[in-house]
Amino acid sequence: MTNQALIPVIINGAAGKMGREVVKAVAQAPDLTLMGAIDRNPEHQGKDAGELAGLTEPLEVPITDQLEPMLGYVAGERQLPPGVIIDFTHPDSVYDNVRSAIAYGIRPVVGTTGLSPEKIQNLADFAEKASTGCLIIPNFSIGMVLLQQAAITASKYFDHVEIIELHHNQKADAPSGTAIQTAQLLAELGKTFNPAIVEETEKIPGARGSLADEGIRIHSVRLPGLIAHQEVIFGAAGQIYTLRHDTSDRACYMPGVLLAIRKVSQLKSLVYGLEKIL
Ligand SMILES: NC(=O)C1=CN([C@@H]2O[C@H](COP(=O)(O)OP(=O)(O)OC[C@H]3O[C@@H](n4cnc5c(N)ncnc54)[C@H](OP(=O)(O)O)[C@@H]3O)[C@@H](O)[C@H]2O)C=CC1
Numbered sequence: 001m002t003n004q005a006l007i008p009v010i011i012n013g014a015a016g017k018m019g020r021e022v023v024k025a026v027a028q029a030p031d032l033t034l035m036g037a038i039d040r041n042p043e044h045q046g047k048d049a050g051e052l053a054g055l056t057e058p059l060e061v062p063i064t065d066q067l068e069p070m071l072g073y074v075a076g077e078r079q080l081p082p083g084v085i086i087d088f089t090h091p092d093s094v095y096d097n098v099r100s101a102i103a104y105g106i107r108p109v110v111g112t113t114g115l116s117p118e119k120i121q122n123l124a125d126f127a128e129k130a131s132t133g134c135l136i137i138p139n140f141s142i143g144m145v146l147l148q149q150a151a152i153t154a155s156k157y158f159d160h161v162e163i164i165e166l167h168h169n170q171k172a173d174a175p176s177g178t179a180i181q182t183a184q185l186l187a188e189l190g191k192t193f194n195p196a197i198v199e200e201t202e203k204i205p206g207a208r209g210s211l212a213d214e215g216i217r218i219h220s221v222r223l224p225g226l227i228a229h230q231e232v233i234f235g236a237a238g239q240i241y242t243l244r245h246d247t248s249d250r251a252c253y254m255p256g257v258l259l260a261i262r263k264v265s266q267l268k269s270l271v272y273g274l275e276k277i278l
């Protein structure tokens with residue numbers, strides 16, 4: 001493979017739990033070249049992204065908090081294919097990060113969750129106007145896509161369903177982006193779930209979880225010791241059907257992340273969900 005074909009990649013949130021995993025995956029991919037590693041954490045400024053991620057050899061890519069200059073630098077590398085930025089930062093910053101990237105013609109692949117539907121729509125409009133591909137993927141693991149497909153099938157036959165998502169206690173947003181997307185996928189069937197059987201009162205507010213689309217309830221658990229887990233529980237007279245996905249290592253997201261980096265430049269608009277590019 002010639003150097004010309006390498007896709008330039010910037011990782012935003014490169015010092016974080018997901019960012020470090022992506023640094024390793026990109027460094028090991030023969031068709032990608034890591035050109036920038038952004039992170040706001042002052043403790044990690046100037047450190048080599050590869051060494052921070054646990055690679056034995058440095059990548060000679062220092063962590064910096066200078067997003068816009070990095071976007072400008074990669075956008076100026078005209079002899080390379082269009083640049084891609086992967087975002088694993090924070091729900092508070094991801095919207096502005098994506099706007100900036102699109103303005104520079106750099107394609108965003110967004111793993112950060114917590115964007116509201118309105119903000120996602122704004123980004124879709126912005127990407128459409130710029131004719132720039134953008135991927136927002138609430139969950140990059142193939143196991144979760146399969147769980148969601150099984151849940152869609154089950155939702156045709158069950159009228160009662162609740163979602164429980166369980167995560168480590170450093171997670172900023174609740175419910176998880178994956179749980180919200182799962183409820184949306186079930187709601188697309190066009191029926192209202194969980195018809196009331198009795199009048200309920202919550203003796204402690206929130207006891208019945210949050211009410212998502214079409215009557216679906218989501219319950220969020222946060223504990224040290226967890227990584228990322230989700231159950232979708234269907235109930236009917238005399239039976240319970242439970243779907244469960246567990247992650248034990250963030251490496252599980254990397255095939256999906258690499259696929260998204262390779263696909264985003266073929267798009268001209270915003271696409272939401274890994275299942276759309278498989
Ligand atoms: N789509 C998917 O499959 C997955 C999505 N996620 C999502 O990815 C996001 C990140 O998760 P995770 O890696 O666990 O989080 P971490 O907190 O471990 O990492 C985030 C990193 O980004 C940095 N950061 C935060 N804001 C900015 C900013 N504005 N500019 C630059 N750097 C910034 C943080 O710095 P500091 O420490 O100073 O805050 C930190 O180093 C979350 O929204 C999570 O839900 C996670 C796993 C899978």
Ligand SMILES: O=C(O)C1=N[C@H](C(=O)O)C[C@H](O)C1
Binds near residue numbers: 139167175227229
């Ligand atoms: O914060 C995490 O860890 C995860 N976040 C994503 C979400 O909110 O759905 C994906 C996965 O659940 C891990």
